[in-house]
Amino acid sequence: MASRITFIGAGNMATAIIGGLIDSGVAPTNLTATAPNSSELAPIKERLGIHTQTDNSAAVSGADVVVLAVKPQIMRVVCEELKDTIQQTRPLVISIAAGLDAATIDQWLGGNNALVRCMPNTPSLVGCGASGLYANSAVSEAQRTLATQLMEAVGIVEWVEDESLLAAVTAVSGSAPAYFFLMLEAMEEAAVAQGLSADTARRLAIQTALGAATMAQQSDKDPATLKQNVMSPGGTTERAIQHMEEAHLRTIVADAMQACAKRAQEMAQELGSH
Numbered sequence: 001m002a003s004r005i006t007f008i009g010a011g012n013m014a015t016a017i018i019g020g021l022i023d024s025g026v027a028p029t030n031l032t033a034t035a036p037n038s039s040e041l042a043p044i045k046e047r048l049g050i051h052t053q054t055d056n057s058a059a060v061s062g063a064d065v066v067v068l069a070v071k072p073q074i075m076r077v078v079c080e081e082l083k084d085t086i087q088q089t090r091p092l093v094i095s096i097a098a099g100l101d102a103a104t105i106d107q108w109l110g111g112n113n114a115l116v117r118c119m120p121n122t123p124s125l126v127g128c129g130a131s132g133l134y135a136n137s138a139v140s141e142a143q144r145t146l147a148t149q150l151m152e153a154v155g156i157v158e159w160v161e162d163e164s165l166l167a168a169v170t171a172v173s174g175s176a177p178a179y180f181f182l183m184l185e186a187m188e189e190a191a192v193a194q195g196l197s198a199d200t201a202r203r204l205a206i207q208t209a210l211g212a213a214t215m216a217q218q219s220d221k222d223p224a225t226l227k228q229n230v231m232s233p234g235g236t237t238e239r240a241i242q243h244m245e246e247a248h249l250r251t252i253v254a255d256a257m258q259a260c261a262k263r264a265q266e267m268a269q270e271l272g273s274h
């Protein structure tokens with residue numbers, strides 16, 4: 001991918017995508033990241049070999065793709081700062097902000113922009129990201145392909161044609177690494193309570209999560225069948241799963257994902273009044 005890509009914001013999600021892009025073979029010299037303070041940027045420049053800038057407008061001039069990777073709460077200020085340059089240079093704009101809808105960001109950027117909304121997740125850092133993408137009507141086929149290539153460099157990509165579905169994408173993948181990290185925390189704590197060392201418990205739990213996810217990915221069986229295959233009748237797993245079902249784990253997951261999607265919609269309303 002020879003495109004010049006500028007990330008506005010150099011935090012957790014931007015550096016995860018940048019790290020994944022570099023690992024996939026993208027030249028660091030084609031990448032730029034911005035942040036308000038050069039002290040935050042110095043270690044990123046040193047570690048990744050990318051260009052860095054504290055001036056957002058200067059960083060987007062000459063970019064083929066601009067990835068907006070700041071917190072939703074400061075997106076409006078950032079867009080207004082970028083508006084004049086973007087109106088002149090017309091890059092593909094990709095927003096990774098939760099909640100904020102494409103029309104709002106487009107308007108903040110002066111209108112008529114080719115804009116993709118992307119909901120990525122932090123495992124992009126290790127090439128195992130999962131991103132949901134939505135394109136507005138100004139995005140060309142070539143730009144759609146470019147956005148796909150960019151995010152496929154760090155994981156899998158699913159396009160949605162109805163923008164409102166990005167709230168569900170946020171619930172099932174954008175926020176979801178945190179659910180699995182919580183599960184790992186809980187399993188480690190429980191195993192330590194049963195006498196294992198924290199190190200041993202953590203290694204076993206992580207490898208088991210990795211193994212289960214890899215099996216689910218590679219198998220032609222669905223997760224319910226794979227689960228059933230671990231559950232010997234009258235055995236240990238059956239007892240554990242019975243406990244989780246009786247404690248309404250499915251309802252807990254459904255309610256948490258509902259709260260997540262609802263928060264994405266609330267943020268759109270709170271921040272997106274044009």
Ligand SMILES: NC(=O)C1=CN([C@@H]2O[C@H](COP(=O)(O)OP(=O)(O)OC[C@H]3O[C@@H](n4cnc5c(N)ncnc54)[C@H](OP(=O)(O)O)[C@@H]3O)[C@@H](O)[C@H]2O)C=CC1
Nearest residue numbers: 009010011012013014034035069070071072096097098120
């Ligand atoms: N974290 C995640 O798992 C995911 C996050 N997202 C979205 O990604 C976006 C970024 O989130 P995340 O990376 O977690 O947040 P971070 O707070 O880690 O990163 C935000 C970055 O923006 C920088 N920044 C702040 N103000 C400006 C400015 N005026 N100009 C340029 N850069 C600025 C910050 O610098 P400083 O630190 O100096 O303030 C920081 O580098 C959010 O919109 C979020 O919704 C989407 C999917 C997953």
Ligand SMILES: O=C(O)[C@@H]1CCC=N1
Nearest residue numbers: 097098170174175176
């Ligand atoms: O928690 C958040 O708001 C961001 C969006 C998805 C993951 N992190």
